[in-house]
Amino acid sequence: MQIRLFNALTRKVEDFVPIIPNHVGFYSCGPTVYHYAHLGNLRTMVHNDLLKRMFLANGYDVHHVMNITDVGHLTNEDNDSGEDKMEKGAARDHKSVWDIAKFYLDEFLHDSDDLNIMRPTDMPRATEYIKEQIELIQKLEELGYTYEIPGDGIYYDTSKFADYGALTGGSLSGQRAGARVEYNDAKRNPTDFALWKYSPKDVQRQMEWDSPWGVGFPGWHTECCVMSMKLLGAHFDIHTGGEDLSRVHHTNEIAQSEPIVGKPWVHYWVHFSFLVDKSGDKMSKSKGEFLGMNAVRDRNIDPIVYRYWIVLGHYQSQLAFSFDALESAGTGYNNIVRKVVDLLANPDGEIDENVYNSWHDKILTPVSDNLKTAESLVVFQDLLKDKSVNNATKLALVKFVDDLLGLEFVQHAQKIRELETLTVPDEIQEMAQKRMEAKKSRDFATADELRNQIDSAGWTVMDTPDGYKLVKKQ
Ligand code: AMP
Numbered sequence: 001m002q003i004r005l006f007n008a009l010t011r012k013v014e015d016f017v018p019i020i021p022n023h024v025g026f027y028s029c030g031p032t033v034y035h036y037a038h039l040g041n042l043r044t045m046v047h048n049d050l051l052k053r054m055f056l057a058n059g060y061d062v063h064h065v066m067n068i069t070d071v072g073h074l075t076n077e078d079n080d081s082g083e084d085k086m087e088k089g090a091a092r093d094h095k096s097v098w099d100i101a102k103f104y105l106d107e108f109l110h111d112s113d114d115l116n117i118m119r120p121t122d123m124p125r126a127t128e129y130i131k132e133q134i135e136l137i138q139k140l141e142e143l144g145y146t147y148e149i150p151g152d153g154i155y156y157d158t159s160k161f162a163d164y165g166a167l168t169g170g171s172l173s174g175q176r177a178g179a180r181v182e183y184n185d186a187k188r189n190p191t192d193f194a195l196w197k198y199s200p201k202d203v204q205r206q207m208e209w210d211s212p213w214g215v216g217f218p219g220w221h222t223e224c225c226v227m228s229m230k231l232l233g234a235h236f237d238i239h240t241g242g243e244d245l246s247r248v249h250h251t252n253e254i255a256q257s258e259p260i261v262g263k264p265w266v267h268y269w270v271h272f273s274f275l276v277d278k279s280g281d282k283m284s285k286s287k288g289e290f291l292g293m294n295a296v297r298d299r300n301i302d303p304i305v306y307r308y309w310i311v312l313g314h315y316q317s318q319l320a321f322s323f324d325a326l327e328s329a330g331t332g333y334n335n336i337v338r339k340v341v342d343l344l345a346n347p348d349g350e351i352d353e354n355v356y357n358s359w360h361d362k363i364l365t366p367v368s369d370n371l372k373t374a375e376s377l378v379v380f381q382d383l384l385k386d387k388s389v390n391n392a393t394k395l396a397l398v399k400f401v402d403d404l405l406g407l408e409f410v411q412h413a414q415k416i417r418e419l420e421t422l423t424v425p426d427e428i429q430e431m432a433q434k435r436m437e438a439k440k441s442r443d444f445a446t447a448d449e450l451r452n453q454i455d456s457a458g459w460t461v462m463d464t465p466d467g468y469k470l471v472k473k474q
């Protein structure tokens, strides 16, 4: 099936043409592990996963690389100044940078697993690639793209790169006008950026390395260039990240790579829109208060519902987060699961190949067309309602949708079915019977008391037109 994606480089939805047939190499800017991931970061990670699953469903062999930033990401990205986020996080948590990197990476992976995000093929860390980052800077130095700011570091001279800013459609001057920062006067151009920062004389950094220029640490943008090229080759198909990355981070990655490997370094740039709050502000960690996966778990909302809510939107539109929106997505999700429970209970018939193939393509087409996941869910809902499709075929298609969108419908339905088909212990059965009798004789106090006892024993009694039903609590 023809895959189409919006390419930020051309600002058009384009047919996807892989460098190697049936193979896609893609690189995603990963988390900076100085704090818990917030729901916005995780939205971006879900979109990476949806992109990957779409390629897999189209029969591609996928090589996905996502880095872990554990050094050199400064709080003021525009001006290469401020604190290193890792050092800042370590001071906040009273731990070493190495300890917080491990802690928050584990937390991030836990969140990713709960969102059913497939692990990337490779997850390199910036600190494992210092040698390669130094080599990249040396190559740029040989090619004449660098200069030193004494006492500060080695900088990239953006005026030397004719295409600077192509990703945001801007020229160098456009970037200047768009930037909203106080400038480092010593830079030759406002858009110049640090390749290597010297360790400050008065502060002992926990992470620093020797280099031909002096002890220090690499600028944030170098890591993604070296890790992607080392693992995916000098040229690769797709580079992804949140929409905030295109103006500075990805623009600077291109400026560092194309003088060395030629143009275009990456064929498709895919940017995911922000998760925002009710007033439209980007969810971000720098504001101090932010919502992570724990806020969702604390409300007893299954993390997969957060994924479902993301799938209901489109990656090029911002999503405004609220718990109300999440709760109503939860109702929609449970309605689908309920239908799958019924399919599991009555998997009648044989899979009809023709019917399967036709619905398979109807579901996959919108996702392959620039990841219109919501449209494919609408088709899927139509399938569930269609009485002409037998249950065995429907169930096979639910499994396909689970592979494509990662929503674990079958897994959740199976859990419910296991609970529903458990044999009810005699004493619970007796209590339910007594409650029924109490209700008949209008002794509601006793009926309520019995309901509470049944509840405390881990069962829910539900009234039905034929009497009552007992279901094991999850
Ligand atoms: P960070 O951990 O800050 O390095 O960010 C990890 C990823 O999350 C990057 O691709 C960011 O662009 C992305 N990101 C940051 N904030 C948001 C947000 N509010 N909504 C969606 N993605 C975001």
Ligand code: ZN
Pocket: 028, 029, 030, 224, 249
């Ligand atoms: Zn990056």
